[in-house]
Amino acid sequence: MGKIISVSNQKGGVGKTTTCINLAASLSIMGKSVLLIDFDPQGNSTSGLGFQPGESKRNIYSALIGETKIQDQIQPTIINKLKLVPTNVDLSGAEIELVDAPERESMLKRAIEPIKDDYDYIFIDCPPSLSLLTINALVSSDSILIPLQCEYYAMEGMTQLLITIKLVKESYNENLAIEGILPTMFDMRNNISKQVIEEVKVHFNEYVFQTVIPRNVRLSEAPSFGKPVFLYDRTSKGAISYLQLAKELMKRKSVE
Amino acid sequence: MGKIISVSNQKGGVGKTTTCINLAASLSIMGKSVLLIDFDPQGNSTSGLGFQPGESKRNIYSALIGETKIQDQIQPTIINKLKLVPTNVDLSGAEIELVDAPERESMLKRAIEPIKDDYDYIFIDCPPSLSLLTINALVSSDSILIPLQCEYYAMEGMTQLLITIKLVKESYNENLAIEGILPTMFDMRNNISKQVIEEVKVHFNEYVFQTVIPRNVRLSEAPSFGKPVFLYDRTSKGAISYLQLAKELMKRKSVE
Ligand SMILES: Nc1ncnc2c1ncn2[C@@H]1O[C@H](COP(=O)(O)OP(=O)(O)OP(=O)(O)O)[C@@H](O)[C@H]1O
Numbered sequence: 001m002g003k004i005i006s007v008s009n010q011k012g013g014v015g016k017t018t019t020c021i022n023l024a025a026s027l028s029i030m031g032k033s034v035l036l037i038d039f040d041p042q043g044n045s046t047s048g049l050g051f052q053p054g055e056s057k058r059n060i061y062s063a064l065i066g067e068t069k070i071q072d073q074i075q076p077t078i079i080n081k082l083k084l085v086p087t088n089v090d091l092s093g094a095e096i097e098l099v100d101a102p103e104r105e106s107m108l109k110r111a112i113e114p115i116k117d118d119y120d121y122i123f124i125d126c127p128p129s130l131s132l133l134t135i136n137a138l139v140s141s142d143s144i145l146i147p148l149q150c151e152y153y154a155m156e157g158m159t160q161l162l163i164t165i166k167l168v169k170e171s172y173n174e175n176l177a178i179e180g181i182l183p184t185m186f187d188m189r190n191n192i193s194k195q196v197i198e199e200v201k202v203h204f205n206e207y208v209f210q211t212v213i214p215r216n217v218r219l220s221e222a223p224s225f226g227k228p229v230f231l232y233d234r235t236s237k238g239a240i241s242y243l244q245l246a247k248e249l250m251k252r253k254s255v256e
Numbered sequence: 257m258g259k260i261i262s263v264s265n266q267k268g269g270v271g272k273t274t275t276c277i278n279l280a281a282s283l284s285i286m287g288k289s290v291l292l293i294d295f296d297p298q299g300n301s302t303s304g305l306g307f308q309p310g311e312s313k314r315n316i317y318s319a320l321i322g323e324t325k326i327q328d329q330i331q332p333t334i335i336n337k338l339k340l341v342p343t344n345v346d347l348s349g350a351e352i353e354l355v356d357a358p359e360r361e362s363m364l365k366r367a368i369e370p371i372k373d374d375y376d377y378i379f380i381d382c383p384p385s386l387s388l389l390t391i392n393a394l395v396s397s398d399s400i401l402i403p404l405q406c407e408y409y410a411m412e413g414m415t416q417l418l419i420t421i422k423l424v425k426e427s428y429n430e431n432l433a434i435e436g437i438l439p440t441m442f443d444m445r446n447n448i449s450k451q452v453i454e455e456v457k458v459h460f461n462e463y464v465f466q467t468v469i470p471r472n473v474r475l476s477e478a479p480s481f482g483k484p485v486f487l488y489d490r491t492s493k494g495a496i497s498y499l500q501l502a503k504e505l506m507k508r509k510s511v512e
Pocket residue numbers: 011012013014015016017018019040044126127128184185186213214215216217219220221223238266267268269384407408409410
């Protein structure tokens with residue numbers, strides 16, 4: 001039933017967290033039941049939804065290491081059908097702590113197992129790296145959604161990311177598919193933006209979402225109010241583009 | 257003689273690489289001898305200076321693990337007094353490979369030792385994480401320069417970063433100082449930008465650079481030509497602000 005989607009790209013600041021919060025919120029506003037797991041020790045998905053990382057007793061780290069049940073780490077958010085598993089700083093230690101753990105790649109998969117059919121969608125917000133945390137997320141997922149900032153350095157990392165996806169698919173999770181590549185922070189006035197879209201369509205056309213997320217100041221203001229952009233300014237280009245993305249996602253089958 | 261400065265912030269996309277390339281270039285244009293070490297497996301400092309990561313035989317990874325001498329990994333760049341130690345994808349494996357190495361935190365420090373007095377400044381471009389690679393960079397450095405994007409999530413990570421700096425100072429490198437906090441991507445039209453500057457001055461006033469780097473499209477276009485912004489468009493606000501930063505850095509003593 002539930003579709004588990006990792007939102008990942010090792011390039012930093014490309015809109016992973018912004019996509020997680022606003023796509024999850026848009027789907028839940030349209031009646032889907034959605035869980036967002038903050039799997040980045042920075043805790044931006046947690047704070048972007050109005051919670052201080054570490055403040056609540058609930059967090060993904062204790063469920064990851066098997067100390068608690070993930071059901072007990074789920075907290076309600078400002079939107080009825082959207083739930084969050086927050087993070088705290090303990091997660092940043094997990095990279096080194098888990099290196100010698102048995103089946104270290106599948107710890108998140110085991111933690112999520114009991115609740116995976118309780119939601120229509122489960123999103124995992126990943127840190128900007130291809131480390132053990134991100135591998136855990138990919139091993140647990142049905143697919144990966146790749147935000148691609150419309151800037152020069154953005155295309156550089158794609159090859160490395162696709163190699164990692166292939167390795168995970170071959171060794172740990174043969175069902176891992178690519179949900180799609182999402183152009184973000186598109187700016188009409190910037191030549192590079194247009195070049196990146198053209199280039200990504202040349203190399204990866206079948207993966208690219210129709211929806212393009214524009215650079216929109218409302219998207220960067222909303223987290224300071226602890227709200228998804230739809231609740232902050234529903235008429236903004238940012239809110240409209242993420243609603244459109246949610247509709248496109250619901251129609252799409254992920255590409256193998 | 258040489259001052260070794262890590263440019264680091266675990267928040268992604270805040271302008272670490274852009275600061276490394278353009279500050280290093282500005283200092284070398286003003287007559288200082290500068291080395292830039294690309295210590296991020298993404299290789300954006302390498303490609304931003306016109307080289308394809310992995311293409312050249314030279315790379316920091318082989319010197320890090322002691323296979324080669326760092327002197328043999330240094331390559332000239334488009335600017336006479338600016339040299340680069342490129343990276344390649346091998347570096348991404350180092351995180352997990354080095355976990356059990358003896359004195360794993362000091363491997364970069366040992367690698368840099370033979371050349372540290374050959375330059376006026378050595379910059380280390382760090383990945384967006386607080387992992388073993390970043391710890392290695394901090395252990396090798398005299399100081400850390402922290403780019404701070406003028407956006408809401410930017411302030412969130414500061415506490416965690418300052419804790420990490422304190423831990424490194426206590427356990428591995430008592431001389432590690434804070435070179436400064438550099439506001440980046442400042443946008444006059446965006447309220448958040450002004451709020452972030454005000455807030456960072458309230459909490460960390462003695463560390464904040466006078467220079468503020470504005471959001472400037474020339475800075476994001478320059479890397480696609482493999483050039484620092486000064487050689488791409490020397491009249492741009494981006495080029496002028498990094499020259500100003502270089503002058504400020506030369507005057508400043510780092511804050512203990
Ligand atoms: N379309 C957009 N328009 C304007 N600002 C945006 C947009 N998307 C994201 N931002 C802002 O850009 C910054 C980076 O976005 P975000 O934090 O979502 O990226 P990320 O990939 O999750 O970063 P990290 O790699 O650190 O996890 C944030 O300050 C965010 O508010």
